[in-house]
Amino acid sequence: MKRSSKRGTLTIAVAALLALAAMILLAGCSSKQQASSAPPSNTAGSPASNSVSKDNPLAVDKDAKTVQIYTEVNAKYFVEPTRHGVVFKDGKNASMAVFKAWANQNDFYNALIAIGAQPGNNLDLKTAGKSAEGSPLDVTITWAGAGKEIPFNDAIIDTQHKTPDYRFGGNQDRAKTINTGCILCLDSCPVGITSNAAYPQGSFDGKKVEFRGNKDVLPADGTPVTVTFKLK
Amino acid sequence: MRGNNRIVCMAYDALAGLSAGLALAIAAEQWTWLDMRCNTGILAPLAILAGAAIGYIRGRVEALTGPLCLLALILVVLVSTGGNLAFAAIIVGVTLRDGFGLPDLSLLLADRLALLLALGSLIVFACFPRRREM
Structure with missing residues (x-):
């Protein structure tokens, strides 16, 4: 019984540590990706950018x-x-x-x-x-x-x-x-x-x-x- | 009741399989020869199916399997990207996207999906504090 309780505590501790690591890893990364994937503003200096599209590739x-x-x-x-x-x-x-x-x-x-x-x-x-x-x-x-x-x-x-x-x-x-x-x-x-x-x-x-x-x-x-x- | 328990076992091992499959897929991507010839991300859905089958056949949950698979995933991602968090997000998202055949899914959405799956997995894994005979 004691052994099972220790194992349960260990599992919860491991899960909590993993939760923390996963949140830091993925949440942090998501926000970085979000920042970098913001659509850039259109400028007149890119003459080729409007000549092709998905429909006209x-x-x-x-x-x-x-x-x-x-x-x-x-x-x-x-x-x-x-x-x-x-x-x-x-x-x-x-x-x-x-x-x-x-x-x-x-x-x-x-x-x-x-x-x-x-x-x-x-x-x-x-x-x-x-x-x-x-x-x-x-x-x-x-x-x-x-x-x-x-x-x-x-x-x-x-x-x-x-x-x-x-x-x-x-x-x-x-x-x-x-x-x-x-x-x-x-x-x-x-x-x-x-x-x-x-x-x-x-x-x-x-x-x-x-x-x-x-x-x-x-x-x-x-x-x-x-x-x-x-x-x- | 017994049938419900088998479903729980399948769900648990399928989630563990997702982590293990992503870890295997990302590790396999490091072998450039293989990465240039096939979609290694396919290992993720295959591991989910394998996990579900194992859960059904075994009929019990080993409480450490899930956390260990997730730990393996985190370690593989950190090692393969040299600890670069931006690269880690790219690799996890792209592997998920390619593995599940969703080429039009944005990387941002794929990363959020990965985050949800990781948190969901953790909640499920935390609900199994000891080995359960079903």
């Missing part, structure tokens, strides 16, 4: 040679490493990217062709160590309240700090058949439509580099962000 400007897509931030990759920069929301890798796109990777491919970009198509699943080729692209992001176009690489923490080299890798057939939804890969990829050629294929899987979203630059989880690809 892809915009092509042939004169300016730009393709814009609507995305939302996934804060998971502020914490965990990933090799996926932008992925279509219905693709297999949708939840594994820093930015979840509403534009389909196949439509995005056709949009790049429409602005005159040339796909590299030099990678396949057995070309580890090679870098993606194809037309070079400038990639920038903006969102309501950002006030300017921000280089994509500022939004990514890259453990090797290399200057990015975004290329139109192509890979349309594999993008269709495998349907990962990959639009922008942070190292050279035989499936993604665009890749960062500064890192050869297999760099991330070989643990040579890690990428994370930069929480000091990016807005809160779920914030709409326009990603602009401009043909150089």
Whole structure:
């Protein structure tokens, strides 16, 4: 009887301590998240932020040679490493990217062709160590309240700090058949439509580099962000 | 009466399973290879089902199971985020959101849900001060 009473007291004490810890951990964190997820005010300095939306996720400007897509931030990759920069929301890798796109990777491919970009198509699943080729692209992001176009690489923490080299890798057939939804890969990829050629294929899987979203630059989880690809 | 008690056992072990499943899912996320290939958050609902099944079959509540599972969750979250509370909130919320297949759930709401589940679990665990034969 005494033993059972001691055990009961111990359980209540453990439960009380856990309650305190959980409340501090989760309540404290919730308030921080709430503070950071307050919608930023709209400013006139973000020209691209209103051109795409969930209903119209892809915009092509042939004169300016730009393709814009609507995305939302996934804060998971502020914490965990990933090799996926932008992925279509219905693709297999949708939840594994820093930015979840509403534009389909196949439509995005056709949009790049429409602005005159040339796909590299030099990678396949057995070309580890090679870098993606194809037309070079400038990639920038903006969102309501950002006030300017921000280089994509500022939004990514890259453990090797290399200057990015975004290329139109192509890979349309594999993008269709495998349907990962990959639009922008942070190292050279035989499936993604665009890749960062500064890192050869297999760099991330070989643990040579890690990428994370930069929480000091990016807005809160779920914030709409326009990603602009401009043909150089 | 016996049937009601089995339901209590199932509910208790399902809640313990939620904590254990989230702890396992967050631990599994640290293995980047796996995280890049599957949704590890699925371990949370699976652990709830496993917990409910165990509770039904066992027909009794082990009072320390729940608190220990919750303790495991807190430790895994703190270790995997290096004690960064903002990161802890992100990881718990996102794992819950992805695990239960709710991609449109805001992180803020997911965190509040996690808080409610944690407090609810604690209340239930505190109601079982000793081993109960059902």
